[in-house]
Amino acid sequence: MENFYLFVIMCILLILLPGPDTAIATKNTLTVGRTGGFRTMFGTCCALLIHTLAAVVGLSAIIVKSAFLFSIFKYFGAAYLVFLGIKTLWALRHNKTAATEMTAESKYDNKSCFKQGFLTNLLNPKVAVFFLTFLPQFVDSGSDSFIPFLIMGITYTLLTALWFLFYIYLLNQIRIFMNKPKTQVLMEGITGTILISFGIKLALEKAH
Template sequence: MENFYLFVIMSILLIILPGPDTAIATNNTLTVGKAGGFKTVIGTCCALMIHTLAAVVGLSAIIVKSAMLFSVFKYVGAVYLMYLGFKTLWALKSKKPAELAVENKYENKSCFKQGFLTNLLNPKVAVFFLTFLPQFVDAGSDTFVPFLTMGLTYTVLTALWFVFYIYLLNQISAFMKKPRTQAVFEGLTGTVLIGFGVTLAMEKTH
């Protein structure tokens, strides 16, 4: 395995870039609380472990090389992101802002599932693992241990970043959890999720 420290630095830079996982974690932290954010992150990390194992055994390579399988993952993932986005906007429209902080407390059971499925059904993650990880492996060498090591490292770094991010949101929760602020962020999150879904659906198939 080559340039492990460079891999760590690159991974950190990629992890902190906002994406669907960040949008879900933000929404669930603001609407459900710190516990909801942590459950979302656990779901995301579990999905990353599956992507890691898939890369190790070669399943990701099959998905990337098969136009049909890639399309299936792409459209299922896109539909799910858009579903979450529309669900967020519909919930915002169907109840008063003052009710958000109270009613959303009962939605934390779905936080893990949302984090898990959002990451698992994103084919870009599979593509990332199969295009990014090999750059740090010696040519012609066995990829099992290096891929597993890098996948675990990426998952741990993701967890650490989101724990910090959730605590940061929680520290400014007095402002962030105001009904008006929460309504704005829920509307923004719903719109962003729909945008991610549309972008994913329009991604060119290999």
């Protein structure tokens, strides 16, 4: 493996860029709470580990090279993001319900946070493309890539978890000031729109 420290720096910069995973973590932390954010993060990290194993055994390369398989993942992922975005916007209609209904809805959302984080990341073919195009740049030419890919995939997952731990903790701290109904409506409206935008963008993504 070459330039591991450079790899870590590049990972941090890439992780800080906002994407669907960040949007889902933001929504679930603000609407459900810290537990919802952490469950979302755990789902995202589990999906990243699957992407790592897929890259190690070569499945990601097959998906990237096959336009058909890439399209399947792309459209499923795009449809799921659009579904979450529409669901978020639709939920705005219930912001005028009683507090007891809001509590019941939060409990339900809390249970689905892991699934949302997991599927959002797993069904994103751009993650597979990232692993197959970014990781090889830090592996010695002609050497066995199994262990280096595994180490880098786990490293990327751990860095992602650390960032989300900090990010979710910070969001939860300011959540107290964002619990006003008008603020919730604004945040959920913005998040829902962003998720739909990510879904449309992913659907228009072409296989490389």
